Amino acid sequence: MASQDPHTDGSDRIPTLAYKQALCFSCWDIPSNLNRCIACKRVSYCSVKCQKQDWNRNHKKICKKLVALNKQKTCVPSTGRRWNDYYDEQVYYPTHLERRAAGYEPYCYHCYRRESQLEDGAKLKVCRYCFLTSFCPSCQQTHPSAECATLQDIAADEKIVVDLYRKTGKISTISFTAFPRKYHIPFSSATGWYDYYTRFSDKGGFSSKMNPDLKYQANDPKEREFVEYMRYGTNTTTTQLTLIAALEAIIRNISTQHSINLHIIGAAGAEFAALPAFEELLHQLPSLTAVQLSFVGPNVFKDLEDDTESQKPHTLQCCTACVKMGRSISIATWRGLYHAYIDTKFYKTPDLAAAFHSGFSVDEQADWFPTINYLAHAPHPTLFTADRFFEIEGEMGVWKYLGAEFVKNAEVNKWKGMTPSLGVCGDKPNEVTYRNNWWYIVKQS
Ligand SMILES: [Zn+2]
Ligand SMILES: [Zn+2]
Ligand SMILES: [Zn+2]
Ligand SMILES: [Zn+2]
Numbered sequence: 169m170a171s172q173d174p175h176t177d178g179s180d181r182i183p184t185l186a187y188k189q190a191l192c193f194s195c196w197d198i199p200s201n202l203n204r205c206i207a208c209k210r211v212s213y214c215s216v217k218c219q220k221q222d223w224n225r226n227h228k229k230i231c232k233k234l235v236a237l238n239k240q241k242t243c244v245p246s247t248g249r250r251w252n253d254y255y256d257e258q259v260y261y262p263t264h265l266e267r268r269a270a271g272y273e274p275y276c277y278h279c280y281r282r283e284s285q286l287e288d289g290a291k292l293k294v295c296r297y298c299f300l301t302s303f304c305p306s307c308q309q310t311h312p313s314a315e316c317a318t319l320q321d322i323a324a325d326e327k328i329v330v331d332l333y334r335k336t337g338k339i340s341t342i343s344f345t346a347f348p349r350k351y352h353i354p355f356s357s358a359t360g361w362y363d364y365y366t367r368f369s370d371k372g373g374f375s376s377k378m379n380p381d382l383k384y385q386a387n388d389p390k391e392r393e394f395v396e397y398m399r400y401g402t403n404t405t406t407t408q409l410t411l412i413a414a415l416e417a418i419i420r421n422i423s424t425q426h427s428i429n430l431h432i433i434g435a436a437g438a439e440f441a442a443l444p445a446f447e448e449l450l451h452q453l454p455s456l457t458a459v460q461l462s463f464v465g466p467n468v469f470k471d472l473e474d475d476t477e478s479q480k481p482h483t484l485q486c487c488t489a490c491v492k493m494g495r496s497i498s499i500a501t502w503r504g505l506y507h508a509y510i511d512t513k514f515y516k517t518p519d520l521a522a523a524f525h526s527g528f529s530v531d532e533q534a535d536w537f538p539t540i541n542y543l544a545h546a547p548h549p550t551l552f553t554a555d556r557f558f559e560i561e562g563e564m565g566v567w568k569y570l571g572a573e574f575v576k577n578a579e580v581n582k583w584k585g586m587t588p589s590l591g592v593c594g595d596k597p598n599e600v601t602y603r604n605n606w607w608y609i610v611k612q613s
């Protein structure tokens with residue numbers, strides 16, 4: 169979950185299959201034989217080399233704490249255990265990596281017991297279709313087929329990432345429109361991603377090859393890979409498409425607007441990995457010539473290390489067509505909390521501010537509250553997204569308390585990421601989430 173204090177260790181990119189011990193935690197290979205860390209038993213490796221590498225990178229920081237967690241649950245709960253019992257055992261861990269290692273640990277789908285909680289020496293058996301659900305020897309060895317199918321989708325999409333990583337060393341695919349559009353088609357007229365790919369972007373050639381869920385229909389491996397990349401790419405471009413939809417919702421004459429000033433609040437790794445895709449704003453809104461982006465958050469751009477003091481903007485490399493037309497995207501960064509940023513000389517009221525999957529009602533509330541308090545009555549509208557409905561419920565409670573009004577009420581986002589992912593210790597077992605699944609826009613005062 170992102171926050172104003174994003175975790176910069178990149179750990180949220182580790183495939184869930186690796187947390188579930190179906191892949192080597194280090195190289196993401198699927199060898200015939202994986203060996204667990206003998207101390208914590210929470211991660212598995214294909215070789216000593218991989219284990220050493222991960223130990224030096226991350227594991228030495230968390231192994232001891234995971235061992236401590238194992239010791240807390242030496243009791244043997246019965247098979248009749250409830251989800252809440254499991255849930256209450258999830259100790260809050262300060263780092264993302266620990267929370268994931270603990271939250272994704274395989275447990276029996278029916279009695280919610282982890283392997284260390286089973287009767288002496290008993291082992292969990294993994295579902296051989298999805299690899300993401302396990303069963304203890306005392307329980308039924310199946311789970312509902314619809315659920316298994318969704319989890320198989322997760323595993324298949326993760327395979328795309330794993331292959332990509334093994335081929336290129338990178339984990340993000342960015343797939344947006346290659347050329348600027350000549351005229352504007354309102355996003356509000358689109359039915360969703362399939363419509364976007366076939367009507368708005370220049371990837372329409374594949375329309376007959378995929379179904380509305382962006383799944384490949386025919387049987388050519390190269391084409392299939394391309395369609396899979398388009399589907400996986402929605403997880404990146406969801407940010408830009410949601411922004412375009414929000415701009416349409418708040419600016420009546422968006423199709424003739426020349427410049428836009430956007431603030432991205434609490435920006436985390438996902439927004440930075442997606443930087444080149446911000447050009448999609450120029451490509452879908454042809455009247456725009458200048459986009460000013462300001463990223464504000466305590467850990468923005470640790471890698472790019474821009475000149476935070478002078479806030480000298482960095483210019484995004486755009487395509488030849490955009491450059492020829494004199495169009496540009498400038499990116500400024502400011503490291504700190506948003507409510508502090510508004511008092512600096514760098515602040516200029518934006519057309520729109522956006523906080524993607526902020527999780528402000530469940531995570532780091534103390535850091536978020538002054539910012540949220542400000543945004544309830546700010547001089548600009550603010551877009552919010554969330555992956556899970558319970559976050560939206562919490563956020564609506566906060567806005568009501570602050571007396572905020574909405575330009576757009578919370579609803580399912582047409583431009584959510586199409587790749588499902590497994591929630592870390594969700595409200596229920598195997599809770600599936602989508603990036604930017606929900607969205608709403610708080611009104612300016
Ligand atoms: Zn390995
Ligand atoms: Zn360990
Ligand atoms: Zn069981
Ligand atoms: Zn399954």
Ligand SMILES: [Zn+2]
Nearest residue numbers: 348486487490
């Ligand atoms: Zn361009």
